[in-house]
Amino acid sequence: MKIAFVGPPLSGKSTLFRAVTGQAASSHPGLGEHMAVVKVPDQRLHWLFNLYKPKKLVEATIDCLDVPGFSHETAQQQAEFRKSLPHIRQADALVAVVRAFESSTVPPYRDRVDARADLDELVAELIFCDLEAVMNRIEKIEKALTKPTKSHEQEKRELALMKRCQEALENEKPISSIIETDEERKTLSGYQFLTELPLIAVINVNENQAAKPAPFEWPQAKATIALCAETEAEIAELPPEDRKAFLEDLGVSEPAKDRLIRVCYDAVGLVSFLTVGDDEVRAWSIKKGSDAVEAASKIHTDIARGFIRAETVAYNDLHAAGDMKGAKAAGKVRLEGKTYIVQDGDVINFRFNV
Ligand SMILES: Nc1nc2c(ncn2[C@@H]2O[C@H](COP(=O)(O)OP(=O)(O)O)[C@@H](O)[C@H]2O)c(=O)[nH]1
Ligand SMILES: [Mg+2]
Structure with missing residues (x-):
């Protein structure tokens, strides 16, 4: 999964990027593009790792993209944002970061702090960009339809x-x-339209608001969350053992990273299945509703092609039974066929022949 942080300049996109990825986004606030790969935290993997003691633990990953702020204030800012569009279009979800924090040193976009108005303006811009793309496409198809080709039905x-x-x-x-x-x-x-993507609204609030529910729910978003990007970024830079106490001070139960990843998984409709063995214990992300063959093809096309059965046990059943032998004895390990719909947390061993 790939997510892109979008929003007006100086709303805290790069700060959130830092909080989520642990990497500095750019030395110039408001400028440049940056990409980072984030490991998806999953407690289940750690338990399985202790059980199987494999050589490797492989988490699912998310690609995070930080881009220049979108802005109508100057032509140059507008051009910067437009230049990033091809990258943004490749995302699976957009994380719209808007400012609700007060600061005497950071100038607010359009000289006002208004998170709703910023979200409205951002979406208007996304709509405008898509409309441009749609009009181009329509022009091309209409041209193609004037020529004698065999694909007219499809073009129509x-x-x-x-x-x-x-x-x-x-x-x-x-x-x-x-x-x-x-x-x-x-x-x-x-077509990679921007307004086809699920959108998550992040309202970047003052530290003393971080523990409260979002000040408003934004109807166009799949989810609206409030967080304090700056404090979260500072906490993310602490040694892991110190983070918990600072998060408690902030009044939140989990870091912005975990929360945002969970919300994005939901918004995009992803679930994880797990594979175990002596070599590696690993999490794989697939679209909710995928069948066993689609899950197999995520690992290797050969496994999908030679698919026989998916030996499947729910993580919770395996955990309760203590190990695979116990889960089998308890009758919790199922042999599923090609059309089985994979559930989040399924531990799967694919049987196949090539
Ligand atoms: N007070 C406060 N300042 C913040 C917060 N988040 C970001 N900032 C500051 O706002 C400025 C712009 O942040 P940045 O992440 O670079 O914004 P971007 O242009 O959206 O990437 C920086 O000086 C940050 O330190 C916040 O939650 N509270
Ligand atoms: Mg930035």
């Missing part, structure tokens, strides 16, 4: 879909709002 279907996108965007609605079928979702995801 695509044109109809693009016209629906255009209508939604012109009515200030995201493209995600017109998706009716899985097939449409698949087709549309190929």
Whole structure:
């Protein structure tokens, strides 16, 4: 999964990036792009690691992208943001960071601190960018339709879909709002439209607000969370054993990293299955609703092609039984077929022949 931090300049995107990835985003606040890979914390893996004592523990990972702020204040800022669009379009979810914190040293965007207005403006910009892309596409298809080709039927279907996108965007609605079928979702995801992506609103609040619920729920977002990016970034830089006490002082039960990752998994609709063995204990992320063959192909296409059975046990059952032998004795290990829908926390051993 890839997530991109977007928002107006100086809203705390790079600070949140630092809190989540443990890496400095950029030496110039508000400038440049930065990418980091974050390991997804998963307690289940550690328990399995102790049980199997393999050579390696491999967590699932998330790619985090920090980009320049989007801004209408100057043409140069606008151009900077536009330059990052191709990268942002590759994300699976957008994390919109807006400012609600007070500071006498950090100038606020548009000379006012208004998180809602910033979110509205950001979405208006995303809609505008998508509309531009849709209009380009429509122009290309219409041109193609004037030429004698064999793919007219497909082009006409695509044109109809693009016209629906255009209508939604012109009515200030995201493209995600017109998706009716899985097939449409698949087709549309190929275009990498920004308003097709799930959006998570992060309201960057003062330290003394960090423990409180978000000041408002933003209707266009899959989730709205409030956090104090600066303090979280400072805590993330402490030695691990000191972090808990500082988080407690802040009044939060888990670091921003864990919370944000969980919310993003939910928003994108991902679940993790686990594999175990002497070599490695590993977490794999797949779309919720994926079947056993799709899960197998995540590991290797050969395993999917030669799929026989998925020997499956729920992590909680394995944990309760103590080990695989105990889980088998308790009748908790199932032999699942190709169409089995993989559940979060399934520990799977794929049987296959090549
Ligand atoms: N007081 C306060 N300042 C913050 C907070 N988050 C970020 N800042 C400051 O705001 C400035 C801009 O932050 P930065 O993360 O670079 O913003 P970006 O342009 O969105 O990447 C920096 O000076 C940060 O130290 C916060 O939660 N509270
Ligand atoms: Mg920045």
